[in-house]
Amino acid sequence: MTAAGPVPEPVDQLAVRRINLSRTLRHIRVNGPGSRAAIAAGTGLHKTTVSSLVEELLARRLVRETGLERSGTAGRPGRGVALSPQLGAVGIEINVDYLAVHGCDLTGRTVVERRLAFDVRRRDVDGCLADLAAAADRALTELAGRGVTPVGLTVAVPGLVDVARGVVVVAPNLGWRDVPVVSRLAAGLDPALQVGVDNDANLAALAEHTWGVAAGTDDLVYLTGSVGVGGGAITGGRLLRGADGFSGEIGHLPVEPDGDPCGCGRTGCWETKVGLAELVRRITPEFAYGLGDGPVPDPRERVAEVRRRLDARDPAALDAVAGIGRWLGHGGAILVNLFNPRVVVLGGYFADLADHLIPAAQAQLTRLAMASPADRCHFVASDLGFTAAARGGAGAVIERMIDDPSAVPSG
Incomplete structure (x- = not known):
């Protein structure tokens, strides 16, 4: 002193x-x-x-x-x-019934994008990781073959993820617990490659904030519309992670204590009311999840069949979707009361059926939210489809490049 x-x-x-x-x-x-x-x-x-x-x-x-x-x-x-378009990244999402792959360059230009049918039920953790590694290797090779040098890869998983350790703590719908995704994948890839893992909804929320229909909106909530339902919240322009990085498990909000059992082991979770599995069970029970021994359909195929029945004015389909819309608004009102977003972005199958879901959801939101949601917050359909989380995974690598350019080696 x-x-x-x-x-x-x-x-x-x-x-x-x-x-x-x-x-x-x-x-x-x-x-x-x-x-x-x-x-x-x-x-x-x-x-x-x-x-x-x-x-x-x-x-x-x-x-x-x-x-x-x-x-x-x-x-x-x-x-x-x-x-420069010379450097890029890959994101891969693994879900119950599909793998989504997105590769882009530093400018955000899409170079590789695909979604593959994938049945988690038929694979143990080792089999899933082997398929993930193979999909990663193909995407990285394709990116490099198109003149873009990959710098990193991020895997999106529907579950609680310890990002710092690269471990999936628990993913109920995949049946995973304490899976060291990063160390397992990195072992078979170029040591110079940055490998990470994160929650699918968090990554999709980042993608929406950067490239989606609500790009630049500093307060938004993104909802995945898959077998499970997750959410990512952007508040003040930043992703809300929580003390342990486990925020966003909104599909497990208890909305009906005496309701149906959930894959997490509890009952009455929100995803038992609005998840894709519930939609399929109510409208096309003959194709419900967990039935049959044949190849698992791509989620878009399941939604296409629901759409056909809605277009035919099938009373059961119309009633089921209206009910799901109301439950979507019910849970949405909780999120609006918690986070006060300007927009709730609907992803996955929610986006595909938005014209049927949003009217009922918005009416319920208006009825239940404390703020004036009709004026201050509304539902919108994502245009990023089922690859939003994979796009966000690639975007996370790009964001790290921009945060610390000195970590990128000279060419």
Whole structure:
């Protein structure tokens, strides 16, 4: 201590440079291509500093130079700087009846995307991880074959995930408990590749916030519409994770204490009222989950059959979907009262049947929410489909690149 106060700590120049690299790259991502002078003006950094930062980002293949751009009315035009399509990432979602794969480059351009029928019932954990590894290897190879070097991979799982340890703590609908997904997958992949795992709804919420119908909305809730129902909440522009990272298990909100048994071992959970398994059981019981020994249908096939019956004005189908819509609004009102979002984004099968579900759901929300939801919050259908979580997985890798560009090796 001195008379003037504490002796200041030495400034960590490497940390400052990492922050400024991220600041520069994020500015380009948000504002699009621009000259070095325009980047300096937008970030508040000195022009000489920006030039040095851009040179490093070029060496790491995170940006590329474009044509000449003029940043003002005076002076010579400079070369523009834009995000590079040379680097990219892969996201893979595993669910009860499908695998979804999404690969994109740093600009967000989709390079690889597919959804595969997948029956968890016929595989133990080792079999599932082997199939995941094979799907990852194919996607990474395809991405590289199209001129995009993959930097990382994120797996999306419907369950509680310890992100820091890379472990799925419990995924009731998959039958998983304490599965070390990251270490198991990383063992068979390039050691330089970043591998992660996260909750599917959290990743889908991030994808919606970045690319979806509610992109840029800083307060939103995303609902998965699959066999299970999960949710991701964006509050103040940031994903809400909770103390242990386990927030978002909204499908297990107890809404009917004496209701049907749930895969989590409890009764009356919200997903027993609005999950895809309940929809199928009520409208097409002959194709219910858990029946038959043949190949499991893709979820879109199940929804297509429900749609056909709705279009034919089948009374049982219309009644069942209206009931699910009301329960959707019931649970939605709880979420609106908790998080005060501007929008509730419906994913998965909810989006496919949104024209039938939203009217009943919105009416119930209006009746039960404390705020004025008709004016302040509404349901919207996602346009990212069943690959939203996989897209979010790839996006999580890209976000890490932007947060710390210095972690990306020079090309």
